[in-house]
Amino acid sequence: MTSQHKNISMAMFIADEIQREIERGVYSDGKRLPSEASMCHRFYTNRYTIRQAMDRLVNIGLVRSRKGVGYFVNERPLDLCYTITPFTRFSTMIENGGLKPSAMIISQEKRLPSEKVQEALHVTQNDEVYRFEILRFADDTPLAWNETWLPAKMFEGLPQYMTSFVSLYDILKKHYHVRPKRINSTFQAVVPTVNEATYLQISPSTPLLQIESIVKDEIAGRMEYTKAKYRGDLCQVTSEL
Structure with a gap:
């Protein structure tokens, strides 16, 4: 597996893990997610891979990004x-x-x-x-x-x-x-x-x-x-x- 494929695979793993935690209520609506540095330390990876993972969550509407501040959990549109x-x-x-x-x-x-x-x-x-x-x-x-x-x-x-x-x-x-x-x-x-x-x-x-x-x-x-x-x-x- 190439390094690019490894990064993509790792980003998908991180996105799925954060999504599961959001769905379990670890991070409530509107709450700020851990910083990129914190997630790099947690998942033993680099900022580029973390940003790929967060982009996936942003694209499905689960997370929003505030430039210079971080990532936040979106309110659920329906319940x-x-x-x-x-x-x-x-x-x-x-x-x-x-x-x-x-x-x-x-x-x-x-x-x-x-x-x-x-x-x-x-x-x-x-x-x-x-x-x-x-x-x-x-x-x-x-x-x-x-x-x-x-x-x-x-x-x-x-x-x-x-x-x-x-x-x-x-x-x-x-x-x-x-x-x-x-x-x-x-x-x-x-x-x-x-x-x-x-x-x-x-x-x-x-x-x-x-x-x-x-x-x-x-x-x-x-x-x-x-x-x-x-x-x-x-x-x-x-x-x-």
Whole structure:
């Protein structure tokens, strides 16, 4: 490994270590972090590497720099408690917290389902499904990454309604007259992919809470299978299923 690669690797290690300490409350909101000299001594490295580490934390919004003074912990932009119920809606939860919900489609496609999606939606291998990757926001802060699957035959022409939206369920209710009800959810701690970390503006080591859910309509049957990955640094999730 070259010296440059060693510096980058060390900077990533230091950034992750400081981030974990901030998330544990070692350094509270607004508090000044130890000086560069102090961190050089602690991590047995040079100022250049420390600055690389701090730049990473600045770039993800966790830390701010004051020239000539030092680095300070930013206040958390959000501190949400999300309760999962059979009729939970992301937009309603955000609004109830006094914040503004919004959403952005990252990608969409119509394709044949995997075995997992077939099982979740009770469709056959020849039944086409829509797959959406959706980034969800609260007050313009990226909060969750969703991978959502829906039966194409149940929601024909859906992409034409998805050009601009806040709530997917509002669209489905308005144009397809369904009544979404969550029937199953499983929870798992995961780490983001590089793509997810970029869109969520977090370090690749920031934990995400993945909620894998199946939703049905009482008449039409199973209508949605989704994996929602919430930022663990901004959101606490409880379940009342």
